[in-house]
Amino acid sequence: MADSPKIQFDHAEGENIPHFKSLSGIEYKRIYTREDWDKTLPDAGEYPFTRGIHKDMYRGRLWTRRQQSGFGSPEDSNELLKFLLRVGQTGINIDSDIAGKIGLDPDYPLAQADVGLQGTSMCTYEDMAALFKDIPLDRISSTLIFPPPYSVVLMGQYMMMAKAQGIPYENLIGTMMNCPFTQLVGPTFQANTDFFPIDLALKIGLDLIEYLVPIAPKWNVLNVNSRNIRESGVDAVQEAAFSLALGMDFIDRLCKRGMNVDTFARRIGFFSAVHLDIFEEVAKFRAMRRIWARQLKERFGAKNEKSMWFRCAVQTSSITLTAQEPLNNIVRAAVQTLTAILSGVQSVHTTSYDEAYCLPSEETHKLAIRTQQIIAYETGATKSVDPLGGSYLVEKMTDEMEERIWEMMKEIDRRGGFVECFKAGWVENELNQARYKLADQIESAELPIIGMNVFRDEEEVAEIEIFKQAPDMQAKRIEYVINYKKNPDRGPVRKALNDLAERVKKHPDKDLVVPILEAVEAKATLQEISDAMREAVGFSIPQ
Amino acid sequence: MLFTGLERGDKGSASRLMTLIEKEGPDGETALKRLYTLDSKALVIGVTGWPGVGKSSLISRIAKAFLGEGKRVGIVAVDPTSPFSGGGLLGDRIRLRDIEGRENLFIRSMASRGHHGGLSRSARSFVKVMEAMKCDVVLLETVGAGQDQITVSLIADTTIVVVAPGLGDYLQAIKSGILEIGDIFVVNKADRQDADKSAQDLESAMRMREKKGWRPSVVKTIAADGTGVEVLMKEIAGHATYCAGEQGSRARKIRAAKEEIREAVKSRLFSRFIGTDGLVDDPMNEYALEICERKMDPYAVADMILADKGSN
Amino acid sequence: MSTKKRIIMAKMGLDAHDNGLRIVSKWCADAGYEVIYAGVYNSAERILQMTIEEGADAVGISFLGGEHLHYSKKLLELFKANGLESVKLFAGGIIPPADVVALKGLGVDAVFTPGSRRAEILSGIAKCLEAQESGS
Numbered sequence: 001m002a003d004s005p006k007i008q009f010d011h012a013e014g015e016n017i018p019h020f021k022s023l024s025g026i027e028y029k030r031i032y033t034r035e036d037w038d039k040t041l042p043d044a045g046e047y048p049f050t051r052g053i054h055k056d057m058y059r060g061r062l063w064t065r066r067q068q069s070g071f072g073s074p075e076d077s078n079e080l081l082k083f084l085l086r087v088g089q090t091g092i093n094i095d096s097d098i099a100g101k102i103g104l105d106p107d108y109p110l111a112q113a114d115v116g117l118q119g120t121s122m123c124t125y126e127d128m129a130a131l132f133k134d135i136p137l138d139r140i141s142s143t144l145i146f147p148p149p150y151s152v153v154l155m156g157q158y159m160m161m162a163k164a165q166g167i168p169y170e171n172l173i174g175t176m177m178n179c180p181f182t183q184l185v186g187p188t189f190q191a192n193t194d195f196f197p198i199d200l201a202l203k204i205g206l207d208l209i210e211y212l213v214p215i216a217p218k219w220n221v222l223n224v225n226s227r228n229i230r231e232s233g234v235d236a237v238q239e240a241a242f243s244l245a246l247g248m249d250f251i252d253r254l255c256k257r258g259m260n261v262d263t264f265a266r267r268i269g270f271f272s273a274v275h276l277d278i279f280e281e282v283a284k285f286r287a288m289r290r291i292w293a294r295q296l297k298e299r300f301g302a303k304n305e306k307s308m309w310f311r312c313a314v315q316t317s318s319i320t321l322t323a324q325e326p327l328n329n330i331v332r333a334a335v336q337t338l339t340a341i342l343s344g345v346q347s348v349h350t351t352s353y354d355e356a357y358c359l360p361s362e363e364t365h366k367l368a369i370r371t372q373q374i375i376a377y378e379t380g381a382t383k384s385v386d387p388l389g390g391s392y393l394v395e396k397m398t399d400e401m402e403e404r405i406w407e408m409m410k411e412i413d414r415r416g417g418f419v420e421c422f423k424a425g426w427v428e429n430e431l432n433q434a435r436y437k438l439a440d441q442i443e444s445a446e447l448p449i450i451g452m453n454v455f456r457d458e459e460e461v462a463e464i465e466i467f468k469q470a471p472d473m474q475a476k477r478i479e480y481v482i483n484y485k486k487n488p489d490r491g492p493v494r495k496a497l498n499d500l501a502e503r504v505k506k507h508p509d510k511d512l513v514v515p516i517l518e519a520v521e522a523k524a525t526l527q528e529i530s531d532a533m534r535e536a537v538g539f540s541i542p543q
Numbered sequence: 544m545l546f547t548g549l550e551r552g553d554k555g556s557a558s559r560l561m562t563l564i565e566k567e568g569p570d571g572e573t574a575l576k577r578l579y580t581l582d583s584k585a586l587v588i589g590v591t592g593w594p595g596v597g598k599s600s601l602i603s604r605i606a607k608a609f610l611g612e613g614k615r616v617g618i619v620a621v622d623p624t625s626p627f628s629g630g631g632l633l634g635d636r637i638r639l640r641d642i643e644g645r646e647n648l649f650i651r652s653m654a655s656r657g658h659h660g661g662l663s664r665s666a667r668s669f670v671k672v673m674e675a676m677k678c679d680v681v682l683l684e685t686v687g688a689g690q691d692q693i694t695v696s697l698i699a700d701t702t703i704v705v706v707a708p709g710l711g712d713y714l715q716a717i718k719s720g721i722l723e724i725g726d727i728f729v730v731n732k733a734d735r736q737d738a739d740k741s742a743q744d745l746e747s748a749m750r751m752r753e754k755k756g757w758r759p760s761v762v763k764t765i766a767a768d769g770t771g772v773e774v775l776m777k778e779i780a781g782h783a784t785y786c787a788g789e790q791g792s793r794a795r796k797i798r799a800a801k802e803e804i805r806e807a808v809k810s811r812l813f814s815r816f817i818g819t820d821g822l823v824d825d826p827m828n829e830y831a832l833e834i835c836e837r838k839m840d841p842y843a844v845a846d847m848i849l850a851d852k853g854s855n
Numbered sequence: 856m857s858t859k860k861r862i863i864m865a866k867m868g869l870d871a872h873d874n875g876l877r878i879v880s881k882w883c884a885d886a887g888y889e890v891i892y893a894g895v896y897n898s899a900e901r902i903l904q905m906t907i908e909e910g911a912d913a914v915g916i917s918f919l920g921g922e923h924l925h926y927s928k929k930l931l932e933l934f935k936a937n938g939l940e941s942v943k944l945f946a947g948g949i950i951p952p953a954d955v956v957a958l959k960g961l962g963v964d965a966v967f968t969p970g971s972r973r974a975e976i977l978s979g980i981a982k983c984l985e986a987q988e989s990g991s
Binding site for chain 1: 867868869870871872873874877878881894895896897898901919920921922925926949951952953968969970972973
């Protein structure tokens, strides 16, 4: 036979994947049978809620399509919110820029170049009002991503706005995330301790929970962000163990303050990642539901079933998305979104395919929402509750994940709880080891990523539209806040800030929410309030 | 020319001089020799202790206190070098962030080298450069394990040994003989439960030891919030006064100088016979193979090298 | 002659996504460089001071939020004003293709975007530092 023309063909013969381990190292069996799992499970909506926290799940009500959004000025972000609601999102998730998350105004020198880039630039009451203009607060739930102590300021502004709209606090629906460890980038030490003393931040967060629970019964007061933990490179077991342990640490502290667990536990939620290993992720969520329910019942003595629900919002993972061949990310995000649905979560943000390049544009946001709508309406995945329940593989893996997660939680408990582990640097160490290991796995292609470390097309040049902001956006925001603070009518601000500083200095153990809210009402800016507290305890921030 | 900048207290000149000396070429050596002719008026404080005891927080407090007195402060922060790659991840500086950037403060990170000369030569020379650029106080921070700790105690006027309760290392400390080298002992993280016991253990261990002249003290601190730092500064001042007097300081200086001579001889011999980076010489690999195959012993090899090169 | 190169690795401004920074820092240390790890929340002035005091041969900055042009420009200006033109500057992170070109135009010596492999990054850095040796 004559020589055939040379073509690239070597990968088609007997192709198989490099190994059969899950991302966290669980070995997948060749096939799972009744010998692996042969039990019965309680119904969805029944303790310990393995099959879902509600009896009807998506048959009763679809998950919330809640895309994290925000950029530039509050006005820009308001426009985006309206667009997202128009194309079909059903919940709001406000993402401020970093300055907002660490208690800085746009004019702070170190903040100026970052203003409005990763989220909405916001620091005044008027900003909050502009952001939510025309949005009915009692009909659409909003998630606000702020760690304490800033969570109190932004909550204060939100409540002022509700009042102005004539909406009573009892009718407010939404979430203030309020966790000082996981809101920024995951629990790395420097990131979370450079701008405010961590113990005081934690204390103020707990104060806020105690304040809100009686007056805003439908408002969620704490959200543990396990996604940021996961995006640092840890595996599903660590993600689950760290976040559940942190959640329990919070409950512990609130109970020690004399609060009844049944008054607040139903207002605690989680924000998790959804990764690409379909069955490991489904098992992870089911295991987390079981562990959380058990802990609430057995360790904390919760009586009300609602207190035992593991309520979870998710965002599909970014660390799995590539800059190479970005359209591949659409597929990844779709698979992850489906995985989330099969896992029975409560709300979903589908990450946009341009994640490795820029903030989502309107177009990529819309595609993300469409992804969710297609899965909801076209696929049948929502027509029966917990469709994977009873699968030998899924149930066996759920059991295994539960075991591994629980082992790790016991270790954390032995070391004094998550907060202690964080302060002692143990968490940081675990994160570092995990990230280096993941980097090695990506380098060696033990973790294959199509287009990046396998099947890489060196000639491919990604051509996507990069989302761009107005060139004068930052200058405008900086000018705005400088002028705001120069306004001579700000007499009450001085007094409120002084009162706050006095309280923090002399009685930090007493409630700090009320004096902060008074400063908010006097129209002090985010940084003015934060600085008053920082100065009161002699805490200096990076210049 | 760098020296003129140095005398003016110029950070850029000091830094370039340190880099030059680290390179270990002829220019570096000339510069180093010249440094030895200059007066050294700075108070050199070595701070040593195991990872996790809070050395950096403590150094930050000490430096802040001196800066508050209007003094010029230099810090040499030493991190371990990887024995495998020769590179190093120097993470000390980031722990000194809250004092970094001040005009009167100079921070230099260094890796505790694997090759001969190591910590002793570079750290000593960096300290000298900082003295020459008119620092009033130089703080030398090391992880401190074994030889490095002893080296630090010879370079420094005052050696502070830091321990923390609950890490179990104060027992190790007693066993490893660091009691010999400490002028001041600090029990940091003194808010922990067993802090008092650690302090007592140290005190009784020291009482059992013969020590002429300066009597080392044990100070309890919480570097995180500054507790005990005032007492520590008093002890430091006390030891400085003692050193200024004739008795203890002269003996230590003589000991240090003898050590420097030994180091210099070793360094010369090493570079003459093996090269500055003896890891990659070809003959070395062959000799090593012979030893592994039990055909030769290291002393025979040494004799061969000396005989071979000595005749040049 | 000891020729260990010293590289400062840092993030500037407010972004604290330091995963890439930590990983590349470790890769560099494993490859034999002395890496002065400066962490997050650094201003241009702080980086300048560090570069002077540590006698750094190169500075590597990791970006995520879109602030790369602003800070690279600022750093290069400060380097120039302080006689530090020979110090190499690398940038890494979320940087769109058009901006990669712009950064190089400003004088950034190498840019590494997501998906860059370890070998690629290390050889890129090595090449720049070699060029530095020979005076370019």
